[in-house]
Amino acid sequence: MLSIKKLFVKVKDKNILNDFNLDIKEGEIHAIMGPNGTGKSTLSKVILGNKNYEVVSGDIIFKKESILGLKTDEIARKGIFVAFQNPISIEGVQNSEFLKTAINERRENAIGLFEFVKEIKEKVKELDFSEEMIHRAVNVGASGGERKKNEVLQLSLLEPEFIILDELDSGLDIDSLKKVCEAINKYLESHKKTSVLIITHYPRILEYIKPQFVHMMVCGKIVKTGDYNLAFEIEKSGYSDTSVMGSEKENE
Amino acid sequence: MEIVGLNENNIRKISKTKHEEQWVLDFRLKSYEMFKKLNMPDFGPKIDLDFDKVIYYKSLEKGLNSNWDKIDNNIKCEFASLGVIDSEKYMDGIGVQYESEVIYHNMIEELVEKKVIFTSIEMAMKQYPDLVKKYFSKIVSNSDNKLAALNSAVFSGGSFIYIPPNTTLDRPLQSYFRINSRGMGQFERTLIIVDDNSHLHYVEGCTAPTYSDSSLHAAVVEIYVGKNSTCRYSTVQNWAPNVYNLVTKRALVDENGTMEWIDGNIGSKVTMKYPACILKGDNSTGTCITISVATHEQNQDSGARMIHIGKNTSSTIISKSIARLGGNATYRGKVDIKESAINSKSIVKCDSLILDKDSKSDAYPTNVCRTSKSNLEHEATVSRINEDNLFYMMSRGIDEEKATELIILGFIEKFREELPMEYAVELNQLLKRML
Numbered sequence: 001m002l003s004i005k006k007l008f009v010k011v012k013d014k015n016i017l018n019d020f021n022l023d024i025k026e027g028e029i030h031a032i033m034g035p036n037g038t039g040k041s042t043l044s045k046v047i048l049g050n051k052n053y054e055v056v057s058g059d060i061i062f063k064k065e066s067i068l069g070l071k072t073d074e075i076a077r078k079g080i081f082v083a084f085q086n087p088i089s090i091e092g093v094q095n096s097e098f099l100k101t102a103i104n105e106r107r108e109n110a111i112g113l114f115e116f117v118k119e120i121k122e123k124v125k126e127l128d129f130s131e132e133m134i135h136r137a138v139n140v141g142a143s144g145g146e147r148k149k150n151e152v153l154q155l156s157l158l159e160p161e162f163i164i165l166d167e168l169d170s171g172l173d174i175d176s177l178k179k180v181c182e183a184i185n186k187y188l189e190s191h192k193k194t195s196v197l198i199i200t201h202y203p204r205i206l207e208y209i210k211p212q213f214v215h216m217m218v219c220g221k222i223v224k225t226g227d228y229n230l231a232f233e234i235e236k237s238g239y240s241d242t243s244v245m246g247s248e249k250e251n252e
Numbered sequence: 253m254e255i256v257g258l259n260e261n262n263i264r265k266i267s268k269t270k271h272e273e274q275w276v277l278d279f280r281l282k283s284y285e286m287f288k289k290l291n292m293p294d295f296g297p298k299i300d301l302d303f304d305k306v307i308y309y310k311s312l313e314k315g316l317n318s319n320w321d322k323i324d325n326n327i328k329c330e331f332a333s334l335g336v337i338d339s340e341k342y343m344d345g346i347g348v349q350y351e352s353e354v355i356y357h358n359m360i361e362e363l364v365e366k367k368v369i370f371t372s373i374e375m376a377m378k379q380y381p382d383l384v385k386k387y388f389s390k391i392v393s394n395s396d397n398k399l400a401a402l403n404s405a406v407f408s409g410g411s412f413i414y415i416p417p418n419t420t421l422d423r424p425l426q427s428y429f430r431i432n433s434r435g436m437g438q439f440e441r442t443l444i445i446v447d448d449n450s451h452l453h454y455v456e457g458c459t460a461p462t463y464s465d466s467s468l469h470a471a472v473v474e475i476y477v478g479k480n481s482t483c484r485y486s487t488v489q490n491w492a493p494n495v496y497n498l499v500t501k502r503a504l505v506d507e508n509g510t511m512e513w514i515d516g517n518i519g520s521k522v523t524m525k526y527p528a529c530i531l532k533g534d535n536s537t538g539t540c541i542t543i544s545v546a547t548h549e550q551n552q553d554s555g556a557r558m559i560h561i562g563k564n565t566s567s568t569i570i571s572k573s574i575a576r577l578g579g580n581a582t583y584r585g586k587v588d589i590k591e592s593a594i595n596s597k598s599i600v601k602c603d604s605l606i607l608d609k610d611s612k613s614d615a616y617p618t619n620v621c622r623t624s625k626s627n628l629e630h631e632a633t634v635s636r637i638n639e640d641n642l643f644y645m646m647s648r649g650i651d652e653e654k655a656t657e658l659i660i661l662g663f664i665e666k667f668r669e670e671l672p673m674e675y676a677v678e679l680n681q682l683l684k685r686m687l
């Protein structure tokens with residue numbers, strides 16, 4: 001479904017991704033763990049075609065086509081959704097207006113008001129939001145956790161085929177994390193072909209949404225790939241552990 | 253008939269064409285002397301106008317009608333395509349000015365019974381001279397500023413409205429102004445009197461086709477709001493980008509009266525317009541809500557003036573400016589709470605949204621409070637559409653244009669809330685067309 005090949009990315013003359021390779025097939029769940037500043041969030045923004053990042057070489061293939069050079073909204077409409085690490089707020093733009101517009105951009109005919117209201121209310125309830133948030137401006141005055149929940153609300157309404165969760169777990173309390181993960185699992189239940197890439201520092205979220213593959217990323221590239229258990233290894237020994245670092249060759 | 257250039261002879265010609273009484277001609281000539289003495293405003297955008305090249309008067313010599321079928325078919329079609337004829341069904345009355353003369357005026361029967369007067373200023377000067385004389389040029393004097401003096405010298409067209417005491421209109425009255433010729437100057441003069449205990453909503457619209465040389469629109473609007481009365485004056489100006497729109501609008505508000513200016517500036521090359529309320533009566537209220545959008549080579553210099561004289565007076569100024577593609581949208585306003593205006597309050601809130609780095613939005617507020625027993629608040633914000641906002645919205649599949657539009661519409665939400673429904677729709681459509 002998504003295949004990243006020999007990707008080199010720069011921002012302001014600083015190399016961030018160095019020969020980054022990743023292959024995710026339909027319906028697979030992957031996780032990436034890696035130290036702060038290693039380029040995980042950069043990766044998700046590059047996939048979305050953010051203009052602040054310069055792709056020096058390599059390619060990103062989504063559903064058999066390169067998406068390099070496409071506009072962010074085009075990439076999003078192809079079915080890629082990123083739940084951002086730090087979702088921003090947008091003054092003056094109501095959640096309902098924002099979501100309705102996003103939904104309609106993907107449809108031939110505009111969604112009926114009744115259908116839209118029904119759907120959004122259902123999802124809002126599922127995530128334990130109060131209904132009045134629908135009429136509030138996007139993330140304005142919202143807490144860190146509320147912003148994360150809003151990302152998941154958007155996700156469930158926009159029906160992506162490829163999801164990146166960039167540190168979804170940071171900022172969410174234990175109960176909220178559980179609730180949010182349940183909502184995502186429910187979504188995956190009914191969208192079996194959807195693939196997920198979870199970026200995280202802690203294995204807890206992976207206990208809820210269980211990945212088949214865990215990658216360790218250091219200095220802009222994947223240095224080790226393993227199964228679910230690698231997450232716990234990393235939690236125990238960190239990234240500087242030589243036994244982990246030394247296994248770089250295995251990956252190649 | 254067409255009169256080009258500014259001199260005494262031409263002014264006499266305009267007056268003669270209109271078969272005016274001597275007092276009107278005298279007023280015109282005195283105003284012309286005033287015009288020669290006064291300087292152009294020493295603030296605001298640069299105005300590059302040759303007063304000798306302007307067409308000061310142009311008419312089709314068909315007179316004033318209250319039946320569209322009697323109006324030249326081409327012109328009728330033009331107003332039909334502008335939606336003016338259709339809008340009549342939402343109004344209690346409508347007036348239409350084409351070039352220098354009001355060509356159409358009509359209102360529902362009921363208003364005639366209520367003794368409401370809605371006609372052109374020239375007609376009013378002939379039919380109701382005493383009523384006109386009592387207020388005309390008393391609120392905006394011909395020495396107020398150079399362009400008010402110019403208007404006083406060459407005015408032509410514009411509406412006269414008189415709402416008798418204890419009268420409420422169910423729906424608005426509307427006037428529509430159209431400039432059609434290149435190099436045309438339109439100098440309408442509007443006088444509105446809302447007598448005691450009455451209510452009026454007046455709607456003004458204006459357009460012009462685009463020519464390469466400049467046109468001038470220099471109107472004067474005078475409004476008297478009587479005791480316990482309310483007047484709301486809504487404008488959307490969508491002049492072509494070659495029009496200098498230099499307008500003096502002022503209301504005098506008596507005891508317990510309320511004046512509301514709702515002002516949308518979308519078109520024109522340069523607009524300088526600061527609707528004013530003179531809150532003379534105790535407990536009177538003034539509001540001005542402005543939205544200005546300046547795009548490529550446009551300069552919207554707008555705002556409001558609130559002069560507090562009576563006790564317990566209150567005013568609100570809300571200004572929303574949007575600048576894009578190198579445009580300049582500037583707020584310029586004044587609140588003056590005089591010593592006599594004890595227990596008064598004023599709130600000024602101006603927000604601007606700048607869409608790109610070539611565009612500009614400044615604020616020049618002058619706020620004076622001469623009594624410690626009154627209160628003046630001023631708030632200003634400047635926001636920019638930043639790349640992060642756009643990226644976030646686009647990451648949800650919304651294209652850049654639509655995302656920008658959502659941000660702009662969100663920005664002016666407040667303004668939309670203040671508008672009557674049918675008007676909000678009109679404004680939204682205009683804004684969307686611009687984006």
Ligand SMILES: Nc1ncnc2c1ncn2[C@@H]1O[C@H](COP(=O)(O)OP(=O)(O)OP(=O)(O)O)[C@@H](O)[C@H]1O
Pocket residue numbers: 011012016034035036037038039040041042043052085
């Ligand atoms: N727009 C930018 N301008 C300059 N530097 C940037 C920009 N974006 C990212 N960087 C730098 O690139 C590096 C990678 O950042 P990134 O946010 O991708 O890290 P991360 O792996 O997500 O870290 P964390 O675990 O802390 O979220 C950092 O050193 C960061 O400062």
Ligand SMILES: [Mg+2]
Pocket residue numbers: 040041042085166167
């Ligand atoms: Mg990150």
